[in-house]
Amino acid sequence: MKGYSTFSLIRNALSGHRFWKPVWRTPDLKKSYDVVIIGAGGHGLATAYYLARKHSLRNIAVLDKGDIGGGNTGRNTQITRSNYYWPQSAAFFDHSLQLYEHLSQELNFNVMLSQRGILNLAHSLHELEGIRRWANAIRINDIDAEFLTPGEVKKLVPLINLDCRFPVRGGFIQRRGGISRHDAVAWGYARAASACGVDIIQQCEVTGINIQSGRVTGVNTTRGTIGADRISIAVAGHTSHLAKMAGFRVPVTSMQLQAMVSEPIKPCLNTVVTSSVIHMYVSQSDRGELVFGGGADVYNSYAQRGGIPLLQENVAALVELLPAFSRLRVMRQWAGIVDITPDTTPIMGQTPVQNLYISGGWGTGGYKAIPAGGDTMAYTIANDQPHPLIEDFGLERFVTGALVDEGAASGVAH
């Protein structure tokens, strides 16, 4: 892999950009692999990269029915944060944030991480108490959280309407939180994994998982049967679908989560604003567009469109809290299919089938978990035992009852 540098930029500019090489290889499909990862989104690609980089496995394929990062990796709102309530989640998501902080150097690919802070608002005295408890829990987990008065909120976000339908009583900010560029995360991992010898096979849909005496032997795909010693599922939105192929059920509901962007405007919002009562979050991208969204559509769906009632709710919440944005036009609206678990904690680790691993149930927050998800799943696949950070995230918790209930504790209620 030729590294990117200032020098390479200048050299390629002077030669009219005619000599850039493809960022990843387009290899032929082999008959069999040591590890087959289903899903070439952020999690699948990151898992392949860390397997090759940290665990010296080279004979790896990442299969995708569409294109690299074309599912939820390209549909999320790019937020990274680790302001979780329970110690298990906090440790996992802060590991992810720490990996994000060095990801551009690690991958030699600019993921444009901007740690502009993520602000959570409280709109009543009761919520203020709740948010204080949440922020203190974060600090006990050794993660940064800073309490803000309404005056300090106004100073940080001058356009905010403190006296809206649900008046702003205060909030807290995690200053290390922020946004990054989601496509770059997928492309960066793809490029680095490909350079380590990982075969990335696009337009190759898995149609069946082959199992003999309780152990995986390979997958059937639209491009033929492939042998595999180990298989990992990383298919945001379609986890139930793939689990069914392997003959087990998962506690997952697939729903549509919408997001939308406005036309681009000059810089006016330099942090991520979220509110669980008004139910919206918004940030301004480097292109100047406002990126915003809210809750998920209420019913099971695989449609990737999003319904009008939720869209209206999101827009109404935005213009109530930030009235200056009421004259903007919405440029694009879309939805991704999110896998919601009963405790809104992901499902990671082993499955009832030997040598079949799963990383799913990411709900509305899989993007921020990509580096840690890849790192810990690579460890889990290489050693056939869960990484210490994800020991509590396994499927067995639904039988033992040891749920990690982040439902009320994450960024926006869902």
Add this chain to the structure above:
Amino acid sequence: MLRLKCPWCGTRDELEYSYGGESHVTRPGLDASDVEWSDYLFNKENPKGIHYEQWLHKYGCGRWFNVARDTVTHEIYAVYEMGQAKPDIAMTDRD
């Protein structure tokens, strides 16, 4: 916007209803194992295709009913009362 036909009130917008998730889930007996109980409590069919689900006409008559809906196209194949068996979709009139 979904348009659901309440068996008692007729066709109304999605906004009048609230969603109750998968239907026809049977509670296991008291002698159920932890695994059976967990399956009943948490695991979902979550199909990509026809989903048999419960809806409540919350801002209407306040009654529950069942809907057979395609989770990809959102097309509604059948609306039927609670307690009725799953309709055979191939035999059902798609009005």
